[in-house]
Amino acid sequence: MSGPDRLIRGGLVADGNGAEPVPAEILVRGGRITAVEPSGVIPPADREVVDADGLVVAPGFIDVHSHADNAPLLVENDTSKILQGITTEVVGNCGFSLAPTGAESIASLTSFARRIFPPIDFTWSRWTEFLQRTDARGYVTNYAPLVGHGTLRIAVLGMIDARPDADELAAMGRLLDEALEGGAFGMSSGLVYPPAVYSDTAEIVELARHLGPSGLYATHMRGEGDSLLSSIAETVQIGTEGGCRVHISHLKWTGKNNWGQMPTALSVIHRAAEAGLSITKDVYPYPASSTMLTALLPPPFLADGDEGVLARLESEAQLRELATVMRTGLSGWDSHLHAAGWDGVLVSTTASHRYEGNTITELSRALDLPPLDVLVRILREERLRASMVVFAMHEDDVRAALADTDTMIGTDGLPPGSGGKPHPRVFGTFPRVLGEYVRKHGVLTLGEAIRRMTSLPARVFGIPERGQVRPGYVADLVAFDPRTVDHLCDYRDPVHPPTGIAWVMQAGQLVVDRTAYLGLRHGERLTPAH
Incomplete structure (x- = not known):
């Protein structure tokens, strides 16, 4: 349901395209932005006025690297992302998706999922059956799912160390096609994790051909330490021979002997782009990683x-x-x-x-x-x-990757629902970029940081009608105080909300107000725009 007409005024508006925020006001009607005008142009009339004095109003942030595939299935609302101003999450990353599966592979998928997800009752097998289940439960944030290569492999081969034969590879391709037809935004891989670690490049290339030239292959590459450059080369080969676009997940270079060399890795990526490959990347703003x-x-x-x-x-x-x-x-x-x-x-x-x-x-x-x-x-x-x-990372390399052309932002937060002391990126990635890397260190301008969080990921991942403050677009919006926005938690005490996020809207509905989630799941499952 759409709410009342709302006039957002008194603040600075960042349109999501890279320009610095300017004084403006936004009219929201029927869940969409209907007008963006200079301050004072739109009469209040009988509209509900939302005061944005002292705030920057931007498109809702898009987390391009999330593992919250299970969030809709949880009884409790996962508010870790929405409280950051994230209104859309790309899930199914690193080769992990929760479908498809089957009678013969369900035990293997359940076993593997337990290492990273809280207990899940797999009552589905096909991709569309899983999405029917999540649709029925509802979404806190908008849900843009990738299908995982590791999950496809488990469905056909299980967890064994083996190469697929022609029939098995064809079976994986059919499952991939079904997922793409059923609304998957692309395919991801996690080539350091079993069973994907047992695959070769030819296997990934063959599956990448199913994506087509507009399709996206997002990869946790085979190595992020001493073998980073060869891993980037493999990714370029997959995109070139597979005829698809490629996206490098959480670009990093680990190990003290590699510190300071991020510019070398970036130059390899730039050369591939100059040669005609569509290749992008994301980072999280921390010098520490997290995994099982x-x-x-x-x-x-x-x-x-x-x-x-x-x-x-x-x-x-x-x-x-x-x-x-x-x-x-x-x-x-x-x-x-x-x-x-x-x-x-x-x-x-x-x-x-x-x-x-x-x-x-x-x-x-x-x-x-x-x-x-x-x-x-x-x-x-x-x-x-x-x-x-x-x-295992160096701060200078994090900054170099973040500052590089067209780097997007992802939380890489592990699946919610397990408690403990997860990486602080789960709760503070986007505010930390704005506080630490924009306000304090000037690694990015504010307008450019917002572009990396909004219109750029919307374009690359095919997120429909979001990522910009412009008439006709869905009114997914976040308002924050640029003077205080941040997340000041450490790795041993990470479970705290960020500061400076004033409110969040989804389709014109206020869902966060003064750091409080208002309780209703207003997100939706999206379908690709490309």
Whole structure:
């Protein structure tokens, strides 16, 4: 339902196209923007006036890298994004989507999902069945789903370390086609995670051909440390040979030996764009990453699902081999441990909520155990249901990637509903960009930062009728105080709302007012514009 006519006046309006905010007023009717005029032009008449004095009014922010696929299924509203001013989330990233699946693969998908998602009752199999379920539950933020290559692979091959034969690859392609026909915004991959880590480039290229020239392939690349440049080259190859657009998720360069080299990576991306490839990227504004704790283990240790991993963690012979590999590494494996060290791995969330908020080094001292034994103990006790924050990046590289042409913003927040101490990016990514990187350090101008959060992702991801303050567009809007907007939380105490977000509208409905979520799910599932 659309609300009353609303006249938003008294503030500065950022149109989303990169210009600096200017004094203007916005008329909203029937859930859409009907006029944008200089201050004082639109008469108040009988309209409800929304005072934006001292505020910047911008298009609702678009989070291009979210893992909140399960948010509609939760009983409680996930307000972590809407309180930041995010009105639309692109979900299904890193190769993880919650559909499709089937009778033979449901156990594998359920097992894998438990490592990162809270418990989910998979009562669907087809892509459209899953969306029917989420539609029925409703959305806090608008929902733009990608289909995950890892999920397609599980549906056909399970969690095994194997290459698909021609029939299996064709089956994956059919499932991908069904998802695209059913409203998927593209395909994502997570080439560091099982089972996608066992795929080769040719497999991804073949699936990318199903996307077509306007389709989007978003990738958590095969490596983000020592193999970053070869991983970018693989992404370029997939886009070129697959004939699709490509998007690099959470661009970073980890490991102290790589710090300061982000300009080199950016130059490779620029050359690919100059050669004609549509290639874009996103970042989050923090020098620490976050993922499941099992990502510390080498790829051969992760095959065959939870039971296979847990069996290896119980085998003395396998643990001796693990100790050797963790010390020496594997060819082509960008180890989180080698990039960060044990003191750079913070346990953030576990199933039992034990160990949270401590580094592996701190737990090693407290438990009087070697660090690897601590890792094994946590994974055994928590049945692999644990996540971590990893400190392996340099702030200068974060700023270089953020400042680069057409870099978008994503929270990369892990799925909601598990509690614990998740990465602060879940609650503060967009306000942190505005406070830390615009106001304090001038990495971006305010108008350009807003463009990166609104019209640019709307164009690249095909988000319809959003991302700009212009007549005819849906009135998804956020108002913030540019003097105070920020998120001032740390990694051990992250669960706090940001400051400076005054209010948020979706389709003309006020959904956040003075940092309070007003309780009704006004988001909707979107369908691609391209």
